[in-house]
Each structure stands twice: as structure tokens, then as C-alpha cells.
Amino acid sequence: MTEATPRLATFPLARERAFDPPDELARRRDEAPVQRMTYADGHEGWLVTGYAEARAILADNRFSTRPELLHSPIPQRGEFNKEPLTPGFFLRMDPPEHTRYRRLLTGQFTVRRMKQLEPRIHEITESRLDAMEREGAPSDLVESFALPIPSLVICEMLGVPYEDREKFQRDSAVLVNLDSSMEDVRAAVQDLLSYLHGLVALKAKEPDDDMLSGLVMGGELTTEELGGVALLLLIAGHETTANMLGLGTFALLTNPGQLAVVRDDPAAVDNAVEELLRHLSIVHIGPTRTALEDVEIGGALIRAGESVTLSLGAANRDPGRFEGGDNLDVTRPAHGHLSFGHGIHQCLGQQLARIEMRIAYPALLRRFPNLRLAVPAREVPLRSKMAIYGVHRLPVLW
Amino acid sequence: MKIKADAGRCVGAGMCALTLPQVFDQSEDDGTVVVLDAEPPAALGPAVNRAVQLCPSGALSVEE
Numbered sequence: 001m002t003e004a005t006p007r008l009a010t011f012p013l014a015r016e017r018a019f020d021p022p023d024e025l026a027r028r029r030d031e032a033p034v035q036r037m038t039y040a041d042g043h044e045g046w047l048v049t050g051y052a053e054a055r056a057i058l059a060d061n062r063f064s065t066r067p068e069l070l071h072s073p074i075p076q077r078g079e080f081n082k083e084p085l086t087p088g089f090f091l092r093m094d095p096p097e098h099t100r101y102r103r104l105l106t107g108q109f110t111v112r113r114m115k116q117l118e119p120r121i122h123e124i125t126e127s128r129l130d131a132m133e134r135e136g137a138p139s140d141l142v143e144s145f146a147l148p149i150p151s152l153v154i155c156e157m158l159g160v161p162y163e164d165r166e167k168f169q170r171d172s173a174v175l176v177n178l179d180s181s182m183e184d185v186r187a188a189v190q191d192l193l194s195y196l197h198g199l200v201a202l203k204a205k206e207p208d209d210d211m212l213s214g215l216v217m218g219g220e221l222t223t224e225e226l227g228g229v230a231l232l233l234l235i236a237g238h239e240t241t242a243n244m245l246g247l248g249t250f251a252l253l254t255n256p257g258q259l260a261v262v263r264d265d266p267a268a269v270d271n272a273v274e275e276l277l278r279h280l281s282i283v284h285i286g287p288t289r290t291a292l293e294d295v296e297i298g299g300a301l302i303r304a305g306e307s308v309t310l311s312l313g314a315a316n317r318d319p320g321r322f323e324g325g326d327n328l329d330v331t332r333p334a335h336g337h338l339s340f341g342h343g344i345h346q347c348l349g350q351q352l353a354r355i356e357m358r359i360a361y362p363a364l365l366r367r368f369p370n371l372r373l374a375v376p377a378r379e380v381p382l383r384s385k386m387a388i389y390g391v392h393r394l395p396v397l398w
Numbered sequence: 399m400k401i402k403a404d405a406g407r408c409v410g411a412g413m414c415a416l417t418l419p420q421v422f423d424q425s426e427d428d429g430t431v432v433v434l435d436a437e438p439p440a441a442l443g444p445a446v447n448r449a450v451q452l453c454p455s456g457a458l459s460v461e462e
């Protein structure tokens with residue numbers, strides 16, 4: 001493969017525009033969908049920006065997700081991969097360990113189970129909207145709407161008291177902030193785990209009708225494992241959907257024609273959610289995997305031991321798969337996007353996230369038909385330096 | 399058209415049940431795929447193919 005431009009040194013994060021991945025990634029994709037990239041520790045690995053290639057890698061179990069094999073695509077967090085993995089944190093495990101944990105949980109996240117939560121999610125959404133009305137404009141939509149809805153839902157599902165949210169939201173914010181020091185990250189993990197271990201002990205004594213109690217009573221996992229599983233679900237369950245709700249609303253507010261479709265046409269909502277997921281690709285760094293053996297992908301020979309970092313954002317806008325992918329078009333067929341990943345690690349919580357978004361966006365836009373930004377769009381603070389992309393705050397009026 | 403599902407590969411992501419609930423369901427127990435109608439009417443062909451495409455684990459296939 002010829003290299004017209006010098007290889008990238010680490011994965012780019014700085015964006016030219018709020019809703020588009022860094023232009024550099026699109027340029028690289030158009031040049032070569034699989035190309036060399038130098039990692040933060042000097043490792044000569046790969047950058048994957050093409051749709052077909054990213055999908056093929058995610059579906060291929062010859063690529064591992066184990067942290068001790070990974071090189072870090074960004075200067076931050078390299079050392080974290082060397083820490084021993086928290087037991088039960090199956091996002092970072094390969095089969096057969098991964099399979100064991102995933103199988104214990106998938107029954108709780110089926111399409112049917114998630115549908116049964118609809119009435120309760122409606123209720124939670126309406127009560128947040130009532131509170132916004134009571135408190136009056138202006139409001140920070142992240143604080144008043146985007147964060148509380150998924151936090152409440154995952155707390156109720158897991159059986160984590162919502163009153164404790166300040167504690168876990170603070171720790172979780174440290175974890176996803178790429179600029180947090182190693183000491184702070186380590187302390188936040190320990191703090192969250194000791195909180196969750198306490199909760200596990202409580203559920204063992206007084207089991208309730210929630211997922212954590214069910215797992216405790218199932219008796220297949222140790223307290224350590226239960227802590228790791230709960231940690232993963234708690235963080236993945238609220239940081240992600242919260243950022244989709246915040247950034248998605250911001251995107252709609254700057255595209256009034258698209259916003260009107262989501263507000264006025266109930267039949268368009270399901271697809272609009274897929275398009276927002278595709279267009280915004282909030283998992284903006286990676287996933288990163290490491291080849292366990294030599295694998296050829298898109299004409300490139302990836303050697304055993306080499307890391308590959310995907311850009312889901314660039315893949316989701318690959319013109320070979322989504323025509324005019326740089327435009328937000330809530331009526332385009334958007335299924336097949338990679339925003340929830342692909343392969344055996346594809347998001348466990350995706351059917352929950354879909355239902356939350358399908359309910360929350362139209363409810364917000366119908367309650368406040370005059371919803372608008374309270375500051376110029378360029379002043380909305382963006383989460384470029386967080387593991388999950390989105391907005392830090394979204395000041396709105398109605 | 400005959401649908402084959404390999405529950406051993408399935409990771410319970412639910413893309414099949416989301417795409418075509420008349421044909422695919424998930425077990426209450428471990429969330430793996432349950433095929434409700436292994437030989438659906440030809441009119442559902444495109445939707446079945448889409449579900450097969452969307453399945454993240456390669457658990458689904460179709461025989462003509």
C-alpha cells in the first residue's frame with residue numbers, strides 16, 4: 001500500500017464542527033480505509049475508517065479486546081491497560097469468559113423485556129418535563145433531562161438507589177474524562193466498587209425485585225464479579241444514552257426541518273433515532289482490538305500482536321455504505337450503522353437505549369414546541385476530551 | 399426460504415426480534431434467538447435478509 005501522506009501519530013480528537021468527526025479521519029478513509037497509525041507508546045498499529053473493514057474486524061474473533069494486549073491510540077490512558085482487569089468487566093474479555101457473563105445477562109435485555117419498561121420510561125420522562133416547566137427557562141437540558149432519564153432507568157433496573165446518584169455520577173465523570181490522572185481514575189474505580197460491593201451485600205440480605213438481586217440470588221457470580229458487572233452496566237447505562245439525548249437534541253435544534261419530522265410524525269421516530277445514532281457516533285474513540293494471529297483486512301496484512309483502532313464515526317459516514325453520509329437525514333434508511341458496535345460485544349443495552357430515545361426526543365419536542373438554544377451554537381461546550389462524545393451543557397429556552 | 403439459527407453463536411443482541419418480530423423472538427431465559435416461523439412467506443424475504451445482515455454474531459442464515 002502506498003502512503004501519500006505521513007502516517008498519523010495517534011488518533012485525532014479535535015473537531016472542526018460539533019456534529020462531524022475530525023476531518024482528518026474522513027480524509028484518511030478516502031485515501032485508504034485501513035492504514036498504518038503510530039500509537040501513543042510508539043507501537044506501529046492500524047487505523048480503520050472504512051465501513052466494511054470496521055464491520056469485518058468487529059465480527060472476527062481473531063481480534064481480541066483484552067486490555068493487556070492493547071496499545072492506546074491516544075496519549076491518555078495508556079497505563080490503564082496494564083492494570084489488572086476488574087472481575088466481571090466483560091466488555092474487555094474474549095470468549096469463553098465473555099460468553100459466560102453475557103449469557104447471564106442477555107435474558108434481562110431482550111426486545112420484549114425492554115418493551116415492558118415503556119410505560120415506566122414514559123412516566124419518568126413526563127415527570128422530568130413537568131419539573132422543567134415548574135423550574136422555568138432557561139434550563140441546562142443535560143442536567144434537567146438528558147442525564148436524569150437514563151440514570152433513573154438504569155438505577156431502577158439494577159436496583160441502585162437513585163439518591164446515591166451524586167456519588168456515582170461524580171465517579172463516573174472522572175472515569176470518562178480522558179484528562180483525569182491515573183490516581184484519580186484508580187480512586188474512582190475503587191470508590192465505585194466498594195459502593196457496589198456494599199450494595200451486593202445488602203441485596204444478599206434483603207433481595208428485591210431488581211436485576212442485581214436476581215444476579216446475587218442466582219449464585220453464579222462472586223461478590224467481586226457482581227461488582228464488575230454492576231460497574232459496567234451502571235456506567236454504560238447512563239453516560240451513553242444521556243449523551244445521545246443531549247447531542248441529539250442539539251443536532252435537531254440546529255436542523256429545524258429535521259426537528260419538525262421527529263416532533264410531528266410518530267411513524268418517523270424509530271428511524272430518526274437510528275439516523276441520529278449513525279450521524280453522531282458518540283463512541284468516538286475506537287473500539288480498539290489486537291490481532292491474535294495474522295489477518296488480512298481490506299488488502300492490509302495485520303500481524304499478530306498489532307492493534308487496530310476503529311473510527312465508528314468515519315465508518316458510519318463511509319459513502320460506500322451511506323450515501324451523503326455527512327448529512328443528517330432522519331428519513332434515510334439508517335439501519336446497519338455501527339454505533340452500537342458489531343460482533344459478540346455489540347451493545348447489550350441497545351434495545352433499552354432505543355426505547356429511551358424513541359420516547360424522550362418526541363416527548364421533549366412536543367412539550368416545548370418552541371424549544372431553542374439559549375446561547376449561540378458555537379458556545380455549547382463539547383465533550384471532545386471525554387471517552388463518550390456529547391455536550392457538557394445545553395442551555396435551552398422555550 | 400428456510401431460516402437456520404445457531405443459538406450457540408447468538409449473543410442476544412435482539413436485532414432479529416427488533417427487525418422482524420413475527421419471525422424471531424428471544425428466549426426469556428438467556429435472551430438467545432427463538433425462530434417462531436422457520437419458513438416464513440416469501441413476501442417477508444427482504445425483511446428476513448435484513449435481519450440476517452443485522453445479526454452481529456453471524457448466528458442466522460437462510461437456505462433457499
Ligand code: HEM
Nearest residue numbers: 090091236237240241244287339340341345347348349353
Ligand atoms: C445510545 C446509547 C449507547 C451507545 C451508543 C452504546 C454503544 C456501545 C458500543 C459501541 C459497544 C461495543 C463496545 C466494543 O465493541 O468494544 C457497547 C457495549 C456495551 N454496552 Fe452500550 N451503548 C449505549 C447504551 C447502553 C446502555 C443503556 C447500556 C446498559 C444498560 C449499555 C451497556 C453495554 C454493555 C454491558 C456493553 C458490553 C457488551 C459486551 O462486551 O458484550 N449500553 N455499547
Ligand code: SF4
Nearest residue numbers: 408409411412414453
Ligand atoms: S440478532 Fe443474532 S445475536 Fe441478536 S438475538 Fe438475533 S440471532 Fe441472536
